[in-house]
Amino acid sequence: MSTTSVTDDACGLRERKKRETRRAINLAALDLVEEKGFASVTTEEIAARAGVSARTFFNYFPSKEAAVIGTTAEELESYAAALEEAVDGESPLDSLRRILAGMLAPASVDRELRAKRRRILLGEPALAPALVGNNIRIENALTGALERRLGMRPGESLGPRLTVAVAIAAVRACIEHQQNGGSGRLERNIDQAFDSIAAGLR
Amino acid sequence: MSTTSVTDDACGLRERKKRETRRAINLAALDLVEEKGFASVTTEEIAARAGVSARTFFNYFPSKEAAVIGTTAEELESYAAALEEAVDGESPLDSLRRILAGMLAPASVDRELRAKRRRILLGEPALAPALVGNNIRIENALTGALERRLGMRPGESLGPRLTVAVAIAAVRACIEHQQNGGSGRLERNIDQAFDSIAAGLR
DNA sequence: GCCGATTCTGCAGTGACTGCAAAATTGCAG
DNA sequence: CTGCAATTTTGCAGTCACTGCAGAATCGGC
Structure with missing residues (x-):
């Protein structure tokens, strides 16, 4: 509903926070995969390092793979x-x-x-x-x-x-x-x- | 059923049986997916219809998807x-x-x-x-x-x-x-x- | 400071998938 | 046929990805 321009305008604080969370999860996933390999990383670990609950992880990404790839x-x-x-x-x-x-x-x-x-x-x-x-x-x-x-x-x-x-x-x-x-x-x-x-x- | 397919050399009985089992699992998977849709089918159902144990299913295919696709x-x-x-x-x-x-x-x-x-x-x-x-x-x-x-x-x-x-x-x-x-x-x-x-x- | 809407979280549950060791089956040699 | 070794099947126990749900926390506007 908000008139989000082509790329990004810092609209509401709410929206910005969601982006930050999403990015945090993606970065945490990348780091952990680099450290331990994809198979040895659990979604709980990623969530913990990103500072969100295990359930919230799946509010942002539909799968572990998607969190690592992170295409927006x-x-x-x-x-x-x-x-x-x-x-x-x-x-x-x-x-x-x-x-x-x-x-x-x-x-x-x-x-x-x-x-x-x-x-x-x-x-x-x-x-x-x-x-x-x-x-x-x-x-x-x-x-x-x-x-x-x-x-x-x-x-x-x-x-x-x-x-x-x-x-x-x-x-x-x-x-x-x-x-x-x-x-x-x-x-x-x-x-x-x-x-x-x-x-x-x- | 005994009609071995085109590119099949009837080597041992053991080998033939493995092929039949593999094929049975694949066919069971296809039928069930057609009946209920991929998401609603469990690997246990597929195994049951194919006449093998749930564990054996995974001896033949590494995933549910692979069993449906069935490329040999x-x-x-x-x-x-x-x-x-x-x-x-x-x-x-x-x-x-x-x-x-x-x-x-x-x-x-x-x-x-x-x-x-x-x-x-x-x-x-x-x-x-x-x-x-x-x-x-x-x-x-x-x-x-x-x-x-x-x-x-x-x-x-x-x-x-x-x-x-x-x-x-x-x-x-x-x-x-x-x-x-x-x-x-x-x-x-x-x-x-x-x-x-x-x-x-x- | 209050209210409606959104987001986060815990909980309980399903089901895919794995390692392991015992049991069944097969192929073969005697 | 009959034991023997190799292969295959199976049950069991366990881990983990993923989901629905309902209450708690948070946000944005008044």
Whole structure:
């Protein structure tokens, strides 16, 4: 009901507190997973370190995995907004390359946090299923955005969903390639992957 | 029931019995999910209907989801073998189109079972995360096969993994498109998707 | 300082999943 | 057939993720 702007305006104190709690739980989860490994961490521990009750933990996240991953609706909206706005001379695939690469790169702000996230999320094989599950959310958000950018109704054409799904798959393939000790460096491989796709795979 | 399936070498009696048990659990799981929905089915029920103890259930499948999905190592190997062998005039992407489409199409044998599987697996949103998780196994198997077909060492190049990941993503996008009430028919959309990819997405 | 609405918390319960050791079953050799 | 070793099944006890519910605490506006 409140007119929450695109990213964030410090509206009520109540809202801010919820964000802080959410963030605290996510950070506690990341730290604990780094210390002991995903399997050895209990939701009670995470809740305790975050300073909330065990029950409140599940008011913020539907599962232990989700608490570690910690993707917020705001992030999704922000990526969607970035894709929705067309940039001159940039194809949808180009935009996706830029946005998805940005999700992985440690940003100027929160540099260490982003790096830590990446290290922990990609270093825990037990999280892989949950991560690809999370990709579905991202795919849906980006598909809607691309449809709007192209002036289409939802589901009108297969095109937007296909483009988004392929782009996400490309990034995921590069990550997987890296984890299996594959050749090359991540950033470079992603560039190469998008070039291959634009040129037409065989 | 004694008709051992197509790709089955009747080795020992012990081995055959394990296969039958595995299959019985999978079928029981499918039936029960169809009757009551995934969330309302317990692993004990599945075990009971399959005629094994609750504990034995977990000797065959690591989770409730896996029991419903029921992908066997033999299936994976069979798909991998199909991809590994090169066919004249068929690019890797073409082979993947043929093989992946074959996984979805109700085969001549087991027609009803395949149809039922498809109906139940795709009709249960709760299974979506597990299904994409399962895709990782398929991706790894197919990536290895394509690497061998191209005479590459594992991880030598990003190419094979990228091709496989994109192909799987294409099929998944078509399914998702269908489930969201999107336009067109599945078979046709898959063809169109692979054509788009071969032509180079933008 | 008071009230309605939201949020937090404790409690009790269900059910997935695991390790362990005894019991049943199988394959094989004598 | 018959014991014997290996494999598989099973029951049991236990841990932990996750849920509904109802009361306690907190917040925002008056």
